[in-house]
Amino acid sequence: MTDAAEPPRTNFIRQIVEADLASGKHDRIATRFPPEPNGYLHIGHAKSIVLNFGLAQSLGGTCNLRFDDTNPHKENVEFVEAIKADVRWLGFDWDDRLYFASDYFERLYDFAVELIQKGLAYVCELDAEQMRAYRGTLTEPGKDSPYRDRTVEENLDLFKRMRAGEFPDGSRTLRARIDMASPNINLRDPVLYRIKHGVVHHQTGSAWCLYPTYDYTHPISDALEGITHSLCTLEFEDHRPLYDWCVANVSVPSRPRQIEFSRLNLEYTVMSKRRLTDLVGEGHVQGWDDPRMPTIAGLRRRGYTPGAIREFCERIGVTKSDNLVEMALLESSIRDDLDANAPRRMAVLRPLKVVLTNYPEDRDERMEAGNHPKNASMGTRSVPFGREIHIDRTDFEEEPPKGFKRLVPGGEVRLRNAYVIRCDEVIKDAAGEVVELRASVDMETLGKNPEGRKVKGVIHWVSAEHGVSAEVRLYDRLFGVATPGAGGADYREAINPESLTVLTGCMLEPALRGVEPGERFQFEREGYFVADPDSTPDRPVFNLTVGLRDTWGKSRK
Known part of the structure; x- marks a missing residue:
């Protein structure tokens, strides 16, 4: 190959x-x-x-x-x-x-x-x-x-x-x-x-x-x-x-x-077939094709490609000495593959409603968005825009930490492929939780920055009216240590209790409606995802394949 x-x-x-x-x-x-x-x-x-x-x-x-x-x-x-x-x-x-x-x-x-x-x-x-x-x-x-x-x-x-x-x-x-x-x-x-x-x-x-x-x-x-x-x-x-x-x-x-x-020993996994059988039989995972498993079936369901796995096997080489291969090398192989080949889409995993108060209620607007920033041959798509949108909760902070470049009260950000908006009002519920933002749109900023204006942050969004509700499964490593079972310890004790986080009510842009299981995308600013076999035409289910960077769990800058 x-x-x-x-x-x-x-x-x-x-x-x-x-x-x-x-x-x-x-x-x-x-x-x-x-x-x-x-x-x-x-x-x-x-x-x-x-x-x-x-x-x-x-x-x-x-x-x-x-x-x-x-x-x-x-x-x-x-x-x-x-x-x-x-x-x-x-x-x-x-x-x-x-x-x-x-x-x-x-x-x-x-x-x-x-x-x-x-x-x-x-x-x-x-x-x-x-x-x-x-x-x-x-x-x-x-x-x-x-x-x-x-x-x-x-x-x-x-x-x-x-x-x-x-x-x-x-x-x-x-x-x-x-x-x-x-x-x-x-x-x-x-x-x-x-x-x-x-x-x-x-x-x-x-x-x-x-x-x-x-x-x-x-x-x-x-x-x-x-x-x-x-x-x-x-x-x-x-x-x-x-x-x-x-x-x-x-x-x-x-x-x-x-x-x-030498056999392949990979960090944060077990390779013993007996242990893998036990993980399945004891219910620690949801089957041989669970995306947290190091099985080929699990990697396929996770969104790995055949080419990425073949490239990984070539990268690690064939030697006479046993060694422990870093998980980052496997992740790098799939990240390189998907960076070049996965179409881009916008998905809001933790929605926060934003009402654009000065945007006309009856306006029906479509934004043209490229499917890939480095490959024009992949074409473009039309993304609907409206008065009400969803942004990710992590893209707003009332009291922002140092270096935060996203939306804050009174601050501005650019919506990807759309306008610059300013946060004017924060709406909270009885418990003090932020449930909605009121913002205004600068209608002169579509696709450009007016002279003299500096907008550092760019965030993704989905139209509230046109968005598709979805379930998104965030997978992390099955084990919390690099060598589970080392020193005679029970490898089960190293199982990562946070290896799966299921998010419901996620909002996806409408181009993701009706995707086929196995289709892979980059959710902009989030990572690479694949449609799971559990998907239905009206309710897609996506699995996180790999993050955009080498280390998982770090907040976006």
Whole structure:
């Protein structure tokens, strides 16, 4: 997805792949994006998607989409369809190369039989607790299972009976016969198969009660698909010897190379799928697509664009070292995108009525306003103006602080694309709250400043008669600290109680009536907003995507 006029950004993985192509080791590269369908994709997965699909695309190769669906307890079709939608939305396609690890269950079983026949796998009857005790520690070797030296014939018989459903869950596993003294714990006879009764797999139904583990399935699936470079995050570095062992000891048609890169750690978020599942299940957010979530679905509903996310992934680069990426970098990517592409509109989020006392009641006036200050090709729009308008409450102060450049009693401001007005009277209710302003219009100031007059402030407004009532949802970061859960703390304790503010009765200019969900705009002087799927033609709902500046929560100057 890189601009053709711009050379692709390089990284150590690209350098490896280019060297393999140049040497003739491969005449074409093949990568894969292999999500587990047990949740929605998040921004960390976007990094992997951009790397795998983008690298293959830029070097004339292919990238498969494969679901590693070996744990039916947590997987379902909803997640499968959501993942497919997210990959497409980011701008990538797998053509006819959609696969499931479950497509290979029969062949994986046959490869396991091959390992047994070679004396490289055995059926073990240790339970989970016993297996942990036998495994050893980082400083002490493990002990051989008492079932490690079973004969090939006995193992083949037991494995066949495991598949037939003769044994209960947890009573037997198939383990690789590698090295219980290996300094790499992953090579201490890892489990290859476990028994799972009573589950319905989203692809294979009830056909199996015997399921392969991820560490066994993944390398063989790569090899069966002819993957040349298997790109994964650093937590799989210690698993690479097992990956290589699996493809070296069964008769697969190719030998992929696993290469690890740093995962994305982003401030003010959690990336653990388990924690994201808990946030949804415990009701801390309103679903996987809640705009406060770091999921791709959440970012899409928040108003992020595919191009902004791809650009963010390119900016952070691909490295071998874990690091914490600033949230400001992600926000900067979408702000740059929307600044260039989002049409401008006026929206008053906290309305305060202003009556223009000297403006004719029967006057019907339309102001011409540009849709974008830097892009004349986006055209103009007509904005109705009248005797009664709404301005934002934050644009008026009876006792203004130092440096305040907006409306004050007796002071003047310019209305965006319209006139200069002066505040003449402040109307309050019985409680002393300001409920209305009376102001006068200088009819000679439409689109100009008369000589000698200095008006420092410019504020936005909406016609009271023509404005559209709307709901606006202001989203802040879900967590109040940069690293929730650091030091063993409960990450839930860091949830920001002010991460969502819902404003009702907001007033939008009439050009925003009937917008389609997903349409993005800059609300002038407020930020960038997107129409939410909850919108209706007569009552739009908008979500704050990102503010106009790098730091949220500061009052406008």
